[in-house]
Amino acid sequence: MLVMGEVHTGLLQNSGEISESTCRQVLGITAGETVRVSRRPIVHALSPERLTGVDCTLPAASRSRVRGVGTVVSRCAVTGGRVAQGSSYVRVVRSEADRRLPWSHYLARPGVVEVLGKAKAADLAEGFTGDPTPGSPDGACLNLGAVSGRFLDLVQASPLLDRRAPFKIPRTSLRWVAETGEPSIRFTLHTEQERTLRLTHPGPFTPAVVDLCEDLATHDWLLTSLLVIVERARIGTTPGAAAVARLAPAIDHLLHLWMPAARVEEWLTPFWDSLERRPGFTRQWRSLVDRVRDQVAVNTLALLSASAETGRR
Amino acid sequence: MTPVHATFGEVAAERRIASVPLSHVSVELGHLYMEDFEAGPARLREQFRKVAPWLATVRSLWRERVPGGRARVSTCFLVDDYFSRFSTPAELVPMVLDAAAEHDLTIDYLARESACAQSDGVELARLVEDRLVDDPPPETDGSRPPVKETGWLCNGSRSPRTAPVQAMGKARPWEPPAQNAKRGHSIFVDVELWDERGPRRTWSCPFLAAVWQLLRLGLLRSDGRVPLPPVTLDGGWPRDWDELPAVVRLDPQAAPFSAYTTLSVLSPRFLPVELAVRTILSQVAVDDEVLRQVAGRSEGEGVRLEEELVDRISYVFV
Known part of the structure; x- marks a missing residue:
């Protein structure tokens, strides 16, 4: 049934x-x-x-x-x-x-x-x-x-x-x-x-269907968790260094785990593909990852220019 | 360039389940306890005298059932070296074989009961314990783990505990236990699987007998391998039970040890033990892949097997 x-x-x-x-x-x-x-x-x-x-x-x-x-x-x-x-x-x-x-x-x-x-x-x-x-x-x-x-x-x-x-x-x-x-x-x-x-x-x-569901669950959890971490970092309202410190766990523990459809049998990959078109899991993940990396980059630049400033004095 | 179809495999990611050669029926000619041994060879001869006609009957029944009449029947004999140690293989085995020969019986395989608990680094009893799936009473929805009395297994719901009467409280009246799959009235069975004294666990006789049945049905695997394959003994019988392999092949030409079905010819005094064995076996989840292997093989040679494994086990009580 x-x-x-x-x-x-x-x-x-x-x-x-x-x-x-x-x-x-x-x-x-x-x-x-x-x-x-x-x-x-x-x-x-x-x-x-x-x-x-x-x-x-x-x-x-x-x-x-x-x-x-x-x-x-x-x-x-x-x-x-x-x-x-x-x-x-x-x-x-x-x-x-x-x-x-x-x-x-x-x-x-x-x-x-x-x-x-x-x-x-x-x-x-x-x-x-x-x-x-x-x-x-x-x-x-x-x-x-x-x-x-x-x-x-x-x-x-x-x-x-x-x-x-x-x-x-x-x-x-x-x-x-x-x-x-x-x-x-x-x-x-x-x-x-x-x-x-x-x-x-x-x-x-x-059982390949179960593998697909578990794979989707893993990636949905990753996305949900990264969203929570980015939200907790309160980018824009907290000082750059503090925001980056809050984002660090995501860099250490989550960012490398995104491997959509890695364990999904070929005949089931079209299901993943259609979810990638709408709502677009990977699209949202990439945008979040970019946001995390941009924050780190901006903060690094700020630190560099601060230390250059100190050097000139 | 045409697209290339890539295939990638990882051995550690696959399940490999060995298959085991199978007879049509494995007949247990006897089960020797210390009390039987103490009663002397006459008791054994009496047992074999009773068994002989049943073995002949089973052979002819299977010859009729198997296309071409090529029935594979193997016989086995189990010696208890777990609950009590008596005699030595060198002394006992020839006596058993002689008594069997007097009634034209050939014992193809001899096994030690303690092997059903543990042998060659394989703890068969633990393996089976981990495969027990409790028979759920109605209203079991998975929200709580199964109600267990450690070391016991039953076929229904136990009587609620009747606590001693408290000073102010009312005594709770007795309520009966209930069998899950009862037909009208319950036959409630509660089996002790093991007990522990200090660090040592002693498996119960029915539990080891359940392991023995599964071994004879070729339904056990340990890390995908077939545990305790029969060994042909070189040289004489050892002087210590521990030196004897778990299952010894006595006749090199014998049909395979494990079989699609089993028959045990037993004294009626084993009836309660076998009821307990069936209670246990009806709650053992055999590996899906192993079940498929056996089903595929039997269908391949035109033998229809019972789906439920307890229905593949039969007895003659004489």
Whole structure:
């Protein structure tokens, strides 16, 4: 029917970036399973996948009661030794039975949640990505955010991290829904930290779609964080040197991390490309980076002319 | 110039999962505990006498099922060297083999129970523990981590704790536990997986038996490799259990150790243990890729396998 997921992204709680071997240890969350690491064009480490069992109501815009039983797939990732993610998703399918089956049935289909009874894909997609409707739904409703949040916590709580992050920046969450159909993508900013993504892709779902969503989440977090840092620097109202000092963490820790679509399979790159045209993630990123660098340049010039002035006296 | 299509790969970024040779069925001819050993060879002979007709039946059933009648059946025998150490391989193994031979039984593979906990630097039990996915009671929405009683695993919701009556409080009446996938009424099972005394963890018999089943089904991997492949022994039987490889191949011509399905011929006194084993196995998430490998292979030779792994395990209680 559809696939829904949620990615939580945050700054790794460590003073500097961590090495590839530390990444492997931090993300080694299952015995006997290897952490996958790719080094080009940016170091990206991905934990083994783990499952969480659920039996609850699924979000539906119509607020009809739809029961789903199955497992959520989750994993953690660290990009550039600096950005941490917890990511979860479920493939929602119709159950052939109208009652809950023995648990071994669901474990034979990892990452699938089976819907007991009637449900419409559009209703669930709206329910999951739409703004929460007032009034709590009857019974417990699938909370992928909590699952992803716990996997991000798992990384952040690693004893290998010194928990002295260079700056404070909020986590962002990206809820996504993927369906098969005519290609389209819709990225929506809700509150400061909440984003949703509706994706329609040709052909059946593959985990490459999850990679795309995680890649978008990483870059949206980078952009959001850089905006926050630039805003905090209060360029123009604070003295140049002070503004530059506030911008320094971005130079040290963020600017080199921008690698859009680096890990996205070729057939999915048109989705990134269309987001690059509107709203233009890279365009905004470049303009921000230019702003940061211009501030540094102007401040350097000011310092140089000040010292030349002192020299002439 | 025409556009060049570039391909770039990184070995460390891929998952490589080894495949394992598979028989059609792995038959466990027996499981030897100290008490059986102490009862003497007569007890063993009695066990093999009971097993023999069932092995013959299984062979003929699979010959009918497999196109061309070329059924691959391997037999195995498990010796407990984990819960109690007794005798030595040099003394015990020939006795077991002789007793089997009296009933025209060939043991293809001999395994040590402690290997299911740890062997050759691979902690199989930990590996399986990390792959447990708790059977969620209704209203489990992921907002909280699964309710766990450390070291225990159940098939439903436990009875709420009944606290002792406080001076002013009211005693809470007992509420029953409930099985998640009950049909009308519950059969609630709560299994102890391990206990710890100081730093030492002792895995429970059902947990190790669950690992043993997974090993026989060829469904375990450690860093993508097949753990504890059978070893042919050069020279005689060692005098110490620790010197014996985890799984020993006794017949070089034997069909592969792991199989699509397993059959265990056991005394009915093991019934509660096997209920516990099934409770554990129905909460083990086997690697997706491994499941696909096995499914692909069996389909390739025209054998339809049960989807759920607990349905690939069968028993004869005699």
